[in-house]
Amino acid sequence: MDLNTVREVRDARHPAPWQPGDAWLGGGTYLFSEPQPHLRRLVDLSRTGWTPVQPLPDGSLEIAATCTIAQLSRFAQGLTAEAAPLFEQCCRAFLASFKIWNMATVGGNLCNALPAGPMISLTAALDGECLLLAQDGARRQVPVAAFVTGAGRKDLAEGELLRSVTLPARALGCRTAFRQASLYGLGRSGVLVIGALDPVDGALTITVTASTVRPVRLRFPLPPTASAVEAAVASAVADDEWFDDIHGLPQWRRHMTFRFAEEIRRELEGVTR
Numbered sequence: 001m002d003l004n005t006v007r008e009v010r011d012a013r014h015p016a017p018w019q020p021g022d023a024w025l026g027g028g029t030y031l032f033s034e035p036q037p038h039l040r041r042l043v044d045l046s047r048t049g050w051t052p053v054q055p056l057p058d059g060s061l062e063i064a065a066t067c068t069i070a071q072l073s074r075f076a077q078g079l080t081a082e083a084a085p086l087f088e089q090c091c092r093a094f095l096a097s098f099k100i101w102n103m104a105t106v107g108g109n110l111c112n113a114l115p116a117g118p119m120i121s122l123t124a125a126l127d128g129e130c131l132l133l134a135q136d137g138a139r140r141q142v143p144v145a146a147f148v149t150g151a152g153r154k155d156l157a158e159g160e161l162l163r164s165v166t167l168p169a170r171a172l173g174c175r176t177a178f179r180q181a182s183l184y185g186l187g188r189s190g191v192l193v194i195g196a197l198d199p200v201d202g203a204l205t206i207t208v209t210a211s212t213v214r215p216v217r218l219r220f221p222l223p224p225t226a227s228a229v230e231a232a233v234a235s236a237v238a239d240d241e242w243f244d245d246i247h248g249l250p251q252w253r254r255h256m257t258f259r260f261a262e263e264i265r266r267e268l269e270g271v272t273r
Contacts, residue, residue, distance in 0.1 A: 001032050008041045012048055018135050018159035026066055027103035030112050050164070059169030063123070065107025065162045069094060072106060081172040083126060086194065089178045093118035095186050107162045110147065113154040115243045116189040116210045120148055124215040125194035125207040126171040135159040144215065151213040151243060173199045177267045179260035180210075183248055190248035191256040195264035204268060206261050208233065211253035213241050223269050229261050 009025070010016060021040030025031060031042070045066050052067035053075040063072065069091050076087030094100065109119035110130070122128075128144040134157065144165060147155050156162065174196035181191040192210040197203075204224065208216040218232045237257075242250035 001034065003032065003036050003039060003042075005037055006039055006042055010041060010043050012043050012045045022159065024111075024161060026105040026108040027068060029100055029104040030108060056166070059172070061167045061169075061172060063106050063128075063165045063167070065105060065110075065164055067106045068102055069096070069104050069106070069109075069119075070098075070101040073101070082199065083172050083174050083176050083196070086122060086125065086176045086178060089180075090118040090122035093121070093180055093189055093192060095188070106165065110144065110165070111154060111156065111162055113148045113150070113152050115151055115213055116192070116247070117148075118189065118192065120144065120215060121189075121192045121194060121207065121209040123165045123167065124148075124209065124217060125176070125196055125205070126167045126174070127205075128165045128167050128171075130165055131163045132156065133161045133163050145207075145217045148214050170198070170200060171196065174205075175199070175268060177264040179263060181256045181260070183252075188247045191253050191260060193257060193260040193264060195261075195268050197268045204265065206233075206264060208237070208257055208261070211243060211248070211257045212237055213243050216241075224265060226262055226265065229265050230258055233258060233261055 019041060021038060023031065023039050023042055025042040025044045025046070048066060050064035050066050052071040053061065053063050056062055073088060073091045076084055079087065096104065106119045109117045110123070123144040130142045130144055130147045132140050132142060142155055149155055177195040179193045180189050182188060183190055189210040194207045196205045198205070201221070204220045206218045206229065216236050218236055220228070242254050244250045
């Protein structure tokens, strides 16, 4: 789509004062998908040269905001960490064409803050932490689960930039379980639940996305019962936090979330109670 109100595209490598009507441009798959009449200038991140994905000395993994879905998928194919299969599962949850895969970015998916954003699901489930850069050079770190605050809402100030997301080594060592549901065979996620079993202390984490307006992470230090998981989900998600749109009614999303959470508990804990 032509953005006919945009008067300038600026290279992000050459800083300039942030102005009303500015927007960061990553892959552009959202920006160019619908009218953006409030925009006057795009700040292009495509030539920043950030390494898409890189292991850090402490065993953690840094994913640049400009990393595309295709780049993340290719990297994960050679990843030997226990949680490696989760990367491809979440990439495939896009159900997108190769054109989108090669342009859409991890950072864009997080900053759009859509409930069905699978990069939100992936990074929240693996205890990801966002690195945010302000216009004055200040830096702050925010957990992904706290970065997305609602449907289309995120903890991002005017002109602030999501630079990267870091996944800790301990989370990468988790055994994971993945469940996803859609109303259609090839439809947007209506429910996406991920479980992770900590290799160090055996704690179980269940992360709920797509069915809720924000990521919900539940941690169980000891193996939980079915009733404990159900009670925890019911307590963590308020009635008005079950997402409601054309891709699924809140009642259906709630039902499937409880069902998937229990399936994940059984799979990762290896219990029948």
